Amino acid sequence: MIKFLIKGLLRDRSKSLFPVLTVTAGVTLVVFAICWVGGVQTNMMSASAHFRTGHVKIMTRAYAEQSDLLPVDLALVGTDSLLGHLKASYPGMIWTQRILFAGLLDVPDESGETREQGTVAGIAISVLDPGSPEHKFLEMEKSIVRGRMPQKSYDCLISETFAQKLKVNPGDEVTLIGSTMFGAMSMTNFTVAGTVRFGISALDRGALIADITDVQTALDMDNGASEILGFFTDDIYHREKAVDLAEQFNIKNTDPDGEFSPVMLALEQQEGLAGMLDMVGMMSSVIITIFIVVMSIVLWNAGLMGNIRRYGEIGVRLAMGEAKGHLYRSLLLEAFAIGIFGSLIGTVLGLIVSFYLQYHGIDITSFLKDSTIMLPDVMRARVTSSAYFIGFLPGVCATFLGAAISGIGVYKRQTSQLFKELEV
Amino acid sequence: MENDILIQTKDLVKIYPMGSQDLVALEKVNLTFKKGEFAALVGPSGSGKTTLLNIIGSLDTPTRGSAIVMGLEVEKLSHKKSAELRNKHIGFIFQTFNLLPVYTVYENVEFPLLLSDVPASERKQRVMQALEWVKLADRHRSKPNQLSGGQSQRVAVARAIVKMPSIVLADEPTANLDAENSHNVMQIMEGLNKELGMTFIFSTHDEKVVQYMRRIISLDDGRVAKDEFVKSVKKRV
Structure with missing residues (x-):
């Protein structure tokens, strides 16, 4: 039966190629967005630390x-x-x-x-x-x-x-x-x-x-x-460690009344960087969340559309005596396979683009002509370990969820209407 | 010959609620179908033909009364059990063929056997046998879009009989076929009925179908108006 389903998937492009392309595009964008936002954040912190603030x-x-x-x-x-x-x-x-x-x-x-x-x-x-x-x-x-x-x-x-x-x-x-x-x-x-x-x-x-x-x-x-x-x-830069280190140093060495006594500040305690770090962190979380939610909706919709398009096939299968549970599970299995496959390709493509931009970067000199902010001229992506799996979240879960929700229609479908429905 | 009875309806009533009023689709239908029958349900639209076919095919349940198919009371079956009944004992033939377009003729006919977990070697033998019966063994690698309407319906017949069901239900099987193909398809089904002893029940308006029948059940407003066993088949075109 699995072989039969795989044949169907491979031969029917609207069942396989297009959903896989949608998942691939979505996952590529998610992986790249995460690497890019992470890279910008790291670039900013690294430039600031090396040239001005230290950790x-x-x-x-x-x-x-x-x-x-x-x-x-x-x-x-x-x-x-x-x-x-x-x-x-x-x-x-x-x-x-x-x-x-x-x-x-x-x-x-x-x-x-x-x-x-x-x-x-x-x-x-x-x-x-x-x-x-x-x-x-x-x-x-x-x-x-x-x-x-x-x-x-x-x-x-x-x-x-x-x-x-x-x-x-x-x-x-x-x-x-x-x-x-x-x-x-x-x-x-x-x-x-x-x-x-x-x-x-x-x-x-x-x-x-x-x-x-x-x-x-x-x-x-x-x-x-x-x-x-x-x-x-x-x-x-390890945020908590740095702040803790500064606190411990100041307790031991800083005299609150001595203006020449040494004081240690962590990176984020200098030049308003804490706010900036928080803002960048928040922005990156918002961007990533929006991206994942939007992609989830797109992929979910693709799953829904896919199953609606297969209304006739599902009807025939029910009439042939396939149990609703068996049919539902086979739809989920197909969605899972498409999600995994699309996510794999999407993750690889996203990583390729991100690795390229990690080494080559994008020159933003023209935007920084009169800037006094400590920003590198070349912004680079940064491939982190999370980039290797984060795309699977919208890629697999949303596709699976889309198929799961649209597939509920299998249970709601009145088998008594099959003759009428299949004679359109 | 009690053992030959495959289908028995007892005071079968089917009512569809239509807003504030009820639509009585079947009214106290009492019918019995024995093994090997070749019967048609005829009557105008809305007379209850498809509803009766639905209940016999365990796609629907009666409102009152009972329908016993292969010894099982349809109204008492769970979804899973009715799917099992359809898979093991009932074959369906639709007006619009409903072949799966991405699969070959062979794979379309093979599908019901996959649901029954029939071993691969036996599947191959049974699929090719079914295609031989409908005279399409040489087209087993073709896709549905490479077949004519008559050939497609013959593939649908092969798909319905491949699991050797006791009952084949055909809803307007010739409605989309020309006269020549209608006769070809009907002759094949008649031959299968005689050779394999399967019970065929048709729902039809088509005179070309009716003239092949050995039993004609006329329905009118959900009631059995006439139940006639034909002794000699009319001369065909």
């Missing part, structure tokens, strides 16, 4: 309150010992210190007179240490557009857009004009080792990257840093 960040309480102004005078001091303490106390984390500073970049001509000037947002990181985790977080080697990585003291990188604006080339000398930790004016010469493009518009407009030791000297911040960033070793 957790330690600052002084005063700095934390005014961090938008990059106030180096409120920076942490004695960071060597604090780093040592952090590494010993939290071995499951990667710790790195940074100085964020603002200044003016002066480009001299051949006679030493100012040729071009521009405001710069500087990031001082451990760039000369080849084992520094910053190379991985900022993907520095990959981001080089022209020139090379800094190899000696007072080498720096500047963003490619900024370099073009100031007409600066690798090898040129530039002067950073800023203020020290104690409010004095500071002027330091750097050599442009190369130019970079991070793919984040907010940074690519005017960034300077230099080694933290050089900037500590330039800004008179010996053994000081604006912030210490902590990252989970798997480089994935």
